[in-house]
């Protein structure tokens with residue numbers, strides 16, 4: 001039997017807004033979290049991005065806001081903490097979509113990198129929902145601008161990520177400032193380890209909901225391409241970007257400075273590319289995301305932190321130019337494509353010597369990443385036999401790509417490529433870039449434009 005939003009006991013204004021947003025049926029996390037949260041229970045939910053978790057915590061919170069507060073005052077009734085600015089802004093936007101029929105609803109996102117003016121003005125009048133990153137919220141708290149006396153619901157979104165980013169003390173301070181009599185909803189990719197301990201401290205007799213990691217393979221076709229070194233990566237990237245089926249693409253790099261360098265290089269080659277990373281001023285980050293949304297940017301070169309919260313359905317491809325540092329970031333990264341019911345392609349480059357990192361990701365996913373090779377561009381270096389054992393499947397994945405024997409000792413140069421770097425004459429003109437060619441650098445890495453050979457630049461930026 002299919003469950004509907006009406007079955008979850010949500011009120012008409014919310015159901016109408018969901019209809020308008022074309023949400024036809026609730027997702028698993030919504031089916032489990034919404035009724036429990038409506039009963040007033042504290043929740044510990046392990047759910048991935050893309051699972052519909054945001055509506056899972058916002059809808060029951062908005063339902064509460066449909067009733068008047070019993071407390072006087074103008075402070076927030078719902079507080080959502082998120083690890084990144086983009087995610088905070090995305091969550092606030094969702095609150096406005098779901099709360100569209102609650103005309104009086106006032107929301108604000110308190111994030112760093114933007115001026116205090118608008119945020120302070122919003123806080124001067126009664127506010128219903130604050131979505132904040134911990135740092136900026138603390139700034140406002142220190143200025144005495146936030147009265148938590150009416151707070152009913154505290155939500156921690158992507159709690160594991162907040163801990164990874166070192167926000168533990170800020171979180172503890174914020175929690176100490178909010179009323180004890182509150183509902184706490186904690187969402188995290190994992191509830192193990194440190195985050196599990198924090199979760200137990202912050203919640204009161206919580207209901208635990210574990211949503212199985214979605215097998216993204218159903219919608220997202222993954223490919224693992226082994227390569228010899230970064231020059232080889234660049235050749236693979238050139239080849240892949242010539243694919244006419246790429247509508248929009250996000251390329252992930254390990255460092256901020258390299259995201260700028262790669263974006264600049266692609267831009268010079270004629271691609272409408274831009275970079276997104278945590279050192280960029282927030283207004284620039286917002287403009288970049290907006291350009292991506294409206295299609296002005298075709299290729300976004302991003303770091304992990306900045307890419308959280310990107311929800312653009314027209315992204316057809318994700319390319320992991322560098323492997324993620326944390327295995328769980330792999331899931332977040334590839335989740336930037338295949339959104340809103342569409343399909344997507346996620347291509348991961350791994351240097352042959354990085355096979356251990358690949359195994360870590362595979363262990364996290366409990367499945368093998370499907371290997372592929374591009375004919376004539378196979379790696380030439382040898383890789384030790386992988387040790388991964390798939391607990392569920394003996395053949396590990398069923399990928400029907402060009403074979404899983406990539407890199408098993410083929411020798412000779414890839415056909416059609418010399419070992420020299422390609423010159424600008426290989427530029428592709430198909431996608432035009434919109435702005436002038438000299439663009440500002442935010443990473444503060446003065447070496448990136450030094451004209452050093454890129455081996456050195458790459459090492460310098462890591």
Ligand code: AMP
Pocket residue numbers: 022023024025026027030048049050051052053054055311339340
């Ligand atoms: P989230 O995991 O909250 O980041 O949501 C992932 C995407 O799914 C967002 O684009 C949401 O707007 C969308 N979404 C969430 N719930 C539903 C639903 N029940 N039906 C359709 N789309 C949804």
